[in-house]
Amino acid sequence: MRAYHALLDDLLTWEEFEAKVGAVCQKENDEDAETGAARSVAESLGRLHVKIADLKRGPTLCSFFCKVIEKGDIIRFDRDSGAGAHSYLDPDDDLFVTDSPDAEPPGLLRRVLVGDETGEAVLVFRDMKVHGTQDIRVGDVLEVAARFRGLSNVIAVDLQEADKGIYVCLRKSGMKTLKPLNLRVKILSLEERDYSGADNLGNAPRRRFSDAYVWVIDGHVSPSAKGTGSEAEPGVTGNVNCFARIRVFGDAVAATLREAGEGAVAQISGITQRPSRCAHFNAGDESAASICRYDEDNADNVDNDDNDDNLFSKDFVPAEVPFERLADLPGDSGEISVSVRVEDAGHVASYLRPPRKQRRRGFGDAGYGSDAANGESESAGGAVDEWIYRPENIFRVRRCIVSDASERSGISARLVLWGRQAEIPLSNGDIVRVYNCSIRNADLTDTRGDFKNAAVDAGFEIHAGGNSCVKVMHGDGGYGEISGVIMEFPEGLCIIESGSGDRYTVVAQEKAQEAVLPQFAVCGEVSISGRIAGHVIRAVSVNPVSRGVSDVIKRLENLENKLGFDDDFSS
Numbered sequence: 001m002r003a004y005h006a007l008l009d010d011l012l013t014w015e016e017f018e019a020k021v022g023a024v025c026q027k028e029n030d031e032d033a034e035t036g037a038a039r040s041v042a043e044s045l046g047r048l049h050v051k052i053a054d055l056k057r058g059p060t061l062c063s064f065f066c067k068v069i070e071k072g073d074i075i076r077f078d079r080d081s082g083a084g085a086h087s088y089l090d091p092d093d094d095l096f097v098t099d100s101p102d103a104e105p106p107g108l109l110r111r112v113l114v115g116d117e118t119g120e121a122v123l124v125f126r127d128m129k130v131h132g133t134q135d136i137r138v139g140d141v142l143e144v145a146a147r148f149r150g151l152s153n154v155i156a157v158d159l160q161e162a163d164k165g166i167y168v169c170l171r172k173s174g175m176k177t178l179k180p181l182n183l184r185v186k187i188l189s190l191e192e193r194d195y196s197g198a199d200n201l202g203n204a205p206r207r208r209f210s211d212a213y214v215w216v217i218d219g220h221v222s223p224s225a226k227g228t229g230s231e232a233e234p235g236v237t238g239n240v241n242c243f244a245r246i247r248v249f250g251d252a253v254a255a256t257l258r259e260a261g262e263g264a265v266a267q268i269s270g271i272t273q274r275p276s277r278c279a280h281f282n283a284g285d286e287s288a289a290s291i292c293r294y295d296e297d298n299a300d301n302v303d304n305d306d307n308d309d310n311l312f313s314k315d316f317v318p319a320e321v322p323f324e325r326l327a328d329l330p331g332d333s334g335e336i337s338v339s340v341r342v343e344d345a346g347h348v349a350s351y352l353r354p355p356r357k358q359r360r361r362g363f364g365d366a367g368y369g370s371d372a373a374n375g376e377s378e379s380a381g382g383a384v385d386e387w388i389y390r391p392e393n394i395f396r397v398r399r400c401i402v403s404d405a406s407e408r409s410g411i412s413a414r415l416v417l418w419g420r421q422a423e424i425p426l427s428n429g430d431i432v433r434v435y436n437c438s439i440r441n442a443d444l445t446d447t448r449g450d451f452k453n454a455a456v457d458a459g460f461e462i463h464a465g466g467n468s469c470v471k472v473m474h475g476d477g478g479y480g481e482i483s484g485v486i487m488e489f490p491e492g493l494c495i496i497e498s499g500s501g502d503r504y505t506v507v508a509q510e511k512a513q514e515a516v517l518p519q520f521a522v523c524g525e526v527s528i529s530g531r532i533a534g535h536v537i538r539a540v541s542v543n544p545v546s547r548g549v550s551d552v553i554k555r556l557e558n559l560e561n562k563l564g565f566d567d568d569f570s571s
Helices: 002-006 014-024 031-044 128-135 251-260 296-301 356-360 371-377 419-423 511-520 549-563
Strands: 062-071 075-077 086-089 095-098 107-115 120-126 141-148 154-161 181-193 209-221 242-248 265-274 279-283 288-291 336-344 348-352 394-404 412-418 431-441 460-464 469-472 478-489 492-497 503-508 525-533 536-544
Touching (some): 107 128, 120 128, 181 469, 242 251, 336 412, 478 503, 478 511, 503 511
Parallel strands (some): 242 279
Antiparallel strands (some): 062 141, 107 120, 141 154, 209 242, 265 279, 394 412
């Protein structure tokens, strides 16, 4: 019974679980009957044999069926390093372990890639449990009980071969291997991200990294990874002509991608795929990248092995991202990409949410407005704990009205941007490309904020979250100057232009300006020089505007004329 309660301990206390089991079990002091009743309770609450896509943090254990895709090699590591291995958690709390110098006695670790029709996960076996993986074969269907720490870190507690009548299918485009891969990609967008502070295990600080959003043109297992002893030897990743995110930890790879720039084609070798709902890869210090190009001087040698990684043949055409028309949606759309025009940019709404540690132990179920939440969040003196208002606990969402960018079909839909996507500056008329977004049924009764009078023709919403890429296509723009007052809005700093009242989002051209710009907020009129594209100005210089008495009188006279006053300010 304890094992079944571990599947539900985030929902029911032990006493509540016993009461439910007692209501189902008809026989007293019958251990088999109690076990069957406990199983029935877990199954009725949807926690017995969940799909991999539905795995989540919360309960102590999770239960699922899966098929073995690949067995990784056994890794030996030094226990004396304190963490048990040279390991760190990435911002999504997925565990990555690399070899450290040999020590006695060494620790053992093995990863096994498994999946079902909804996704893939990596089972992690440590020390003595590694020896039990020798009998596992590729293609086996397993019944697993595990501790879920992330799709890349599912710690196996117990497993057995599933009954003969259990069948598990795999995703056609899912993850195929744990081996390093080589990918040829078209760069769509690059983002620099930084997570400071120690990880959840108290280890070294999280590393600075870049997120590269790409379109995969070609992919195959790295030649150096073949013949390493794993049973599966797939030749292609299965993720070709698709959107993908590459999390870049290696400085050399990040520098090469920045040099290539958005729109370029690059060859990245030695990267590893990680389980995710979309194609997601990691590029570390051992990875390498080169810019693909067509070299007329060596065009005859493009088929040589030395040049094949970074030269185009004459007939090579990089694949273009297919954008769906709003008129053709929804249907069974899955993950798609759209190019839309913003008709109503809406506003950014902010919500307070508990930190992850509190959400794991059920704190989030109470909500901040409840007495239980208030009791947790207030100290003995009645003051609210400071951690509640940390930036990572503020969640943002923006709801926009959009139409097709390429045509005037008259069809509009709601675009919902979640988290960091909501913080991207948007203005009416902007052309926005949204990669890897999802389609959901629209709530046409929603009358919040700017949408109470907005007509949404489509019966669906376009949602873009953490696995999506949102790119505002500003074009080249032109150099200009705007005078006005800088104010802070949820989406960032904006300048309200004097006279017209138009709002422009201010983006710092250099890192040093990011700390200076907020000092000008609501501090009088300023003049910003920089490149203007749409309603965004990339500030090169910011200077206060000083006006003489005559200028002030002239501005007051203009205001007088607009308001219809008869006072003479010049007297």
